Amino acid sequence: MLNGRVKITGLKHAGIRYFLVSAIAASLFSLPVFASQSVNAGGRAAVAENPFKVQEIAEFNTPWAIAFLPDQRLLVTEKAGHIFLTDRAGKKTEVSNVPAVSFEGQNGLLDIAVSPDFTSDRLVYFTYAEPERSGKDVLSSLTLARAKLSEKDGKASLDDLTVMWRQLPKSKWGQPGGIIAFSPDGKYLYLSSGDRMNPKTAQDPKLALGKVLRFNRDGSVPQDNPRADLAGQDEDNARALTWTTGHRNPYGLAFAPDGKLWLHEMGPKGGDELNLIKQGLNYGWPVVSNGTQYSGEPIPHHETRPEFEPPVVYWTPVIAPAGLAFYEGALFKNWKGSALIGGLASMALIRVEFKEDGSADEAERYDMENRIRDVAIANDGSVYVIEDDIPGRLLRLTPK
Template identity: 55%
Template sequence: MTMPSRLTLVASLIGAGAGIATIAAVAQGINAGNRPALPDLPFTVTEIADFEAPWALSVLPEGRLLVTEHDGRLFLVTPEGEKTEVANVPRVQVSGQLGLHDIAPAPDYAESGVIYLSYNAPGEDGSQIVLARAVLRQGDGSAHLSDLTEIWRQPDGGGGGHPGAIIAFDPAGEHVFLTVGERTESETAQDPAMARGKILRLNLDGSAPADNPWAGEGPVQSLTWSTGHRNPYGLAFAPDGVLWEHEMGPRGGDEFNRIERGANYGWSDVSEGTNYDGSAIPGHETRPEYAAPALYWTPVIAPSGLSFYSGAMFPDWDGSALIGALAGMALVRVEIDAQGQPDEAERFDMGTRIRDVAVAPDGAVWLIEDGDPGRLMRLTP
């Protein structure tokens, strides 16, 4: 299938039948922007440790955590808060929103010790987003990365913020997905040859899967799974195997999207928000060829971090999406009904900007606070 320059025929990209019905089912998205935050929290918040501008966290199978700091440091942390800085982290370009980003254990981490990390690397034409993998080695109270290998580097350097750079693995553990923001150059999200405004799908070694929508059509096209994204800071698979993403809109229009193979989500041709200068952007209803958000927020919450809940501590949350909110200063719980329609169920007032969220094997929920210092917090009933 040839990748068209504007990807306007979403139906043909997704396929007939079920794919078309899925997009049609979410064409009328729900606006949850004005939902109130609940001041009475149904959980206890325990402050575990402080970090300098933490950016992402991930829970390892045995219950310890990995926490990245924006300026390029990585820590291994026990549930009690004992921190060990991990050595041999690659050099990163730090500027504004750019720096060390996401961290995630490989599907076979328990056997291999491999982790994946994303970051902005210095380049001659401006920084480039990199996806790398390495082995986390530990012993005698120390930890370091070895065998660091770049498996993908953004071919087009430069641009501003909006890096995205969020990592997710499919349920089978065969592919790694990476969000790439449009780096504040909005028009690039609709350019199929630019690695901006895309969700990429790679084999675990960084090669292009043969069943990607545009396999064999170019180095960026071959890796592209979906396009038309702005600033995607959340990506995760639900328990039923569906991939969900959230991204920040401009003035309004934060989106929660069901990600379909080959779909175009419309940025910057359409949005549920407006430009920062107040000028209008056509809404998704004006361009039905673009996939509309199933749920959106106007006013914005600035979503950051996404994890699906499974565990014994909060049984009523089973299957819910948990989303951090920067502008909303909250933890947002989203339920998805039997028809696949998400809606905000609860918004918990955390009194601070929440940067990332993760769920531990014991069912506890972990949050990191955006700031310097930024707290690592554990939520229990």
């Protein structure tokens, strides 16, 4: 399915040179141990007995993302283009005025995130594949929007919807990415953008594909972005918004308790990655990967190209990671500071531990007997996961 490789010698684009120079410079001052100590956590066995009990809250039709409101109700997106408000007893209220989405393959209604100032502004941010028909093909843009969540007489709606950004040009392929993360200070919005199954786009600085993008919360370009000087020079501000480059299919993006930003992305045949995101760096796809092409054609590994930032942890065989949350609750005491990752192919919940030297490793794998699409942590420390299925269950995990 992915069969292109890109040579990066002799590049004429200043934007690509910038990322390569940034990556080389960063490698001189950051943690070089990652180049030799990337951990392969693939093929790990699940624990013999899960340390939690499972409570079913509600069922949904191919759900994609979950997010807590301050009052601990949940917003749940369904891929076909629906949003529900769900309380902890499982009562569901459908939210109206959701925009039309391109629901096909991997595309549809994607992530949802609650404004850091929700109690005063009532804003929710969400991503979706915005459709456009071109002849026999349905094209789509990864689209970032926000709207006011209004509630009255037991009903809910999205009001004053604003499209903040669209990926251009449009594509007919999957792997959109679309995960939203707010910076710990609430000032900035980070967005993962997949390569739309066109690998070479991840190394093209004029395209927003295969990147992590950084916005002000109103959708404008932060002045301290690596190429903020190029604001307005691309149709979708791709170069001015780019924070990092060289990503494939990123479905997890979250800040750790120490303020570091982490991203996981699906590799091709092998090579799922957990990456520490650092401003201006290039993570190598499709030039390097710890997986292979689906055709069996090899791809050079990260260790062969030190100018690219290697993953801290990778998985071969894959887990197909989706959803990422850091645990700071009180219920699971030995999970403190761990990352919780949903597994699609692995049908598991993955717990990753971090060490003081900056390294990390999969600590435990819990068999969930279904594909886990997203993870969220409640104020009381319980863990909520959503299944990627029809129906897909919303589950609450608490200690046994």
